[in-house]
Amino acid sequence: MSVLDKLRLDGKIALVTGAGRGLGRAMALELAEAGADVVVASRTQAQIDETADLIRAQGRRSLAVTVDITDSTSVNAMIEAARTEFDQVDILVNNAGGATKGMFRPLDTIPDAHWQLGVDTNLSGAVYCCRAVLPHMVEQGGGKIINITSGFGVRAAKNNYMYTAAKAGLINFTRALAINYTEHNVQANLIMPGIFPHDDPELIKFWRGGKFIPVGRVGKDDEIGPACVFLASALSNYMNGDMIALEGGGLAGGQAPCGFAPIVPLEEDGV
Amino acid sequence: MSLAGFSLQNKTALVLGASSAIGRAAALALAEAGADVAVSTTLATQREELALKDCQEKIRALGKKSLAQTIDAAREADVQTLITRTVSELGTLNILVNAHDLPFAKPFADITPREWQRVLEVNLTGVYLACRAAAEPLLSHGDSGRIINIVSLLGERGMINGSVYCAAQAGVLNLTRALALEWARSGITVNAIGAGWTEGMGLLKDAHMQEQLVRYLPHKRLAQPHEIGEAAVYLASDKSGFITGQTVWIEGGALSHL
Numbered sequence: 001m002s003v004l005d006k007l008r009l010d011g012k013i014a015l016v017t018g019a020g021r022g023l024g025r026a027m028a029l030e031l032a033e034a035g036a037d038v039v040v041a042s043r044t045q046a047q048i049d050e051t052a053d054l055i056r057a058q059g060r061r062s063l064a065v066t067v068d069i070t071d072s073t074s075v076n077a078m079i080e081a082a083r084t085e086f087d088q089v090d091i092l093v094n095n096a097g098g099a100t101k102g103m104f105r106p107l108d109t110i111p112d113a114h115w116q117l118g119v120d121t122n123l124s125g126a127v128y129c130c131r132a133v134l135p136h137m138v139e140q141g142g143g144k145i146i147n148i149t150s151g152f153g154v155r156a157a158k159n160n161y162m163y164t165a166a167k168a169g170l171i172n173f174t175r176a177l178a179i180n181y182t183e184h185n186v187q188a189n190l191i192m193p194g195i196f197p198h199d200d201p202e203l204i205k206f207w208r209g210g211k212f213i214p215v216g217r218v219g220k221d222d223e224i225g226p227a228c229v230f231l232a233s234a235l236s237n238y239m240n241g242d243m244i245a246l247e248g249g250g251l252a253g254g255q256a257p258c259g260f261a262p263i264v265p266l267e268e269d270g271v
Numbered sequence: 272m273s274l275a276g277f278s279l280q281n282k283t284a285l286v287l288g289a290s291s292a293i294g295r296a297a298a299l300a301l302a303e304a305g306a307d308v309a310v311s312t313t314l315a316t317q318r319e320e321l322a323l324k325d326c327q328e329k330i331r332a333l334g335k336k337s338l339a340q341t342i343d344a345a346r347e348a349d350v351q352t353l354i355t356r357t358v359s360e361l362g363t364l365n366i367l368v369n370a371h372d373l374p375f376a377k378p379f380a381d382i383t384p385r386e387w388q389r390v391l392e393v394n395l396t397g398v399y400l401a402c403r404a405a406a407e408p409l410l411s412h413g414d415s416g417r418i419i420n421i422v423s424l425l426g427e428r429g430m431i432n433g434s435v436y437c438a439a440q441a442g443v444l445n446l447t448r449a450l451a452l453e454w455a456r457s458g459i460t461v462n463a464i465g466a467g468w469t470e471g472m473g474l475l476k477d478a479h480m481q482e483q484l485v486r487y488l489p490h491k492r493l494a495q496p497h498e499i500g501e502a503a504v505y506l507a508s509d510k511s512g513f514i515t516g517q518t519v520w521i522e523g524g525a526l527s528h529l
Contacts, residue, residue, distance in 0.1 A: 175527035241527035252448035252516025
């Protein structure tokens with residue numbers, strides 16, 4: 001088999017949460033490009049219907065399922081719906097998450113309910129999805145889990161508490177999966193996106209077009225799909241508990257590397 | 272078809288250390304994905320040269336152009352000559368893979384200054400020399416220059432008797448980050464593939480010790496060289512342009528462990 005054939009996902013069933021727009025939609029479409037049939041899930045029916053239509057236009061099967069990932073009953077129903085339609089789930093992409101009510105506030109002003117919602121949305125939801133799908137992956141002899149964390153999962157930011165804590169939690173939760181399910185041929189890995197403003201002019205302005213990022217630009221949504229295909233494919237079978245970061249070099253040197261470039265000659269050169 | 276973006280058709284790669292298990296796997300995977308691939312080894316033993324020759328023949332059997340040369344990766348003139356030859360015989364250079372590896376392990380107190388220097392010279396300085404010599408052809412391609420350094424998980428974790436080897440590996444790892452920042456706007460991405468314990472690795476010479484090690488690994492097995500080398504295709508392709516300064520670890524869960 002050629003190395004490029006190993007990227008193919010023909011006959012695989014993938015499930016992507018948060019697939020109605022942005023990175024989730026981009027990953028769902030790229031998985032379909034690689035040959036997978038894709039269950040697309042999110043809270044908003046109209047958006048996932050649109051993603052499902054785009055997948056079908058690529059000649060793949062798709063199913064749109066609404067879900068509230070913070071509610072485990074809803075998550076269990078989603079997995080059941082996927083299995084009823086396609087019999088199995090080979091690839092789970094936990095992408096749903098994001099800003100929640102009361103984010104970017106000083107810690108002493110965050111009520112319990114806001115903390116809980118942030119952690120549920122960005123950590124517990126992925127946990128519920130894994131918990132529901134893993135028995136089936138074990139039964140069918142293996143699977144791939146791809147959790148979408150964030151640069152904020154390893155680096156802190158001003159007044160960012162529940163999101164950064166939950167995304168860090170997701171990283172080590174993924175390592176725990178890697179350790180515990182390796183014997184069942186389930187690989188759990190992470191994608192860590194940097195700044196992706198999804199072509200939204202307001203967001204691009206907010207992030208100053210990515211001027212502070214080493215490569216000098218923000219990420220484009222369609223750049224994440226190939227990483228997802230790689231982690232869903234046989235090419236990554238020995239990766240487990242590991243991470244691919246797409247962030248334009250930001251984590252290599254911190255968030256303020258630009259402009260700091262000292263020249264210090266050796267003393268004996270006498271420059 | 273979006274997977275075509277992973278193809279390396281019309282690209283030229285140079286793999287240093289292609290006589291090693293991982294370097295060879297990377298070279299063959301790049302050729303399979305469509306690249307012409309020049310290969311070199313840094314160890315001038317008969318065994319290494321036969322392995323290199325074999326690798327070159329396999330690349331040609333895939334219908335790709337190749338050349339093979341034995342160099343001392345720590346000698347500036349050797350490295351420069353190899354890169355000049357690659358560009359003149361294969362047309363250009365888009366992808367540099369630094370996979371050369373001088374294995375060495377000894378109790379710290381017994382390491383002579385000469386040994387210390389030689390291990391750093393090949394494993395770390397050799398990467399510097401190759402990146403420097405490759406800069407000109409790599410920079411001539413707009414935004415598709417790629418440097419891929421193969422490091423071991425000893426760049427991130429220590430090992431008894433591994434002091435100088437670990438230091439060199441960590442050096443390559445952080446050189447990867449620093450160079451990525453410096454060239455981030457010049458169109459060259461600089462990344463590393465972090466190899467877990469892999470079949471055929473130079474440090475795995477003692478069968479009993481290898482057995483002990485494998486028992487500790489989450490997957491209960493070593494990686495096959497192709498499982499490490501094939502990741503080079505993704506990092507070499509146009510699809511990975513936003514990834515730089517990163518290490519893609521392929522280690523079977525070993526780093527998730529304490």
